[in-house]
Amino acid sequence: MKAIKIICMSKEKLKEGINSALKNKDNLRLSVLRGLLSAYVNELVSKGRKPDTELTPDEELAVYKRQANQRKDSVQAFRxxxxxxxxxxxxxELEIIKEFLPTEMTENEIKEIILKKKEELNIDDNKKMGILMGAVMKEIAGRADGNLVRKMIEDILNNS
Known part of the structure; x- marks a missing residue:
């Protein structure tokens, strides 16, 4: 969980990034960072807090992931x-947003966690897939795509 706290950036860091993009005349980066700052402030307001306060690292990560997922969906739609x-x-834009997200886990790392949790929880069939999925996602904590994890769990349970 510490890695997430280090990677997440506070509102002040976003503002510094905006100033840097302005100075460097990097319009794409400027646009993305302004969008992230706007989403950050909107999240604060939606939680009933004042815009001059800070989000928790988990809330901040959720904002950045939401923005990244919107870009992924847009890419698919445009393609x-x-x-x-x-x-x-x-x-x-997605590449810029990824700078604010924790590094994704490799499939081997995910598989290792799935197998470890499967053995710990003594799960051998698809009936308890939800329990395994919950335990794995809790350990992975936002470092892997849920759809990929689900598919890998299905494959492992179907082949055991």
Whole structure:
């Protein structure tokens, strides 16, 4: 969990990034960072807090993940709509947002955790997949895509 706290950036760091992008005339980065700051403040307000307060690291991570998922969905939509120019722009924005997210785990690391939890919980069939999924996702703590984890768990349970 400490890795997430180090990677997440406070509102002040976002503002510093905005100032740096302004000085460097990096319009794409500026736009993305302003969007992240806006999403950050909107999250504060939606939780009934004042805009000048800070989010917890978990709340902050959720904001950044939501923004990244929106970009991923947009890329898919633009690719299927035959708009590669817009898809490329969204991918570039996604790369900037990824700087604020913890590094993704490899499939081998995920598989290792799944097998460890499967043995700990003594799970051998798909009936208890939800229990295994919950335990694995709790340990992974936002460092892997849930759909990938689900698919890997299904594969492991079906092959055992």
């Amino acid at each position: 299927s709509g035959n708009r590669p120019d817009l898809a490329d722009k969204e991918e570039a």
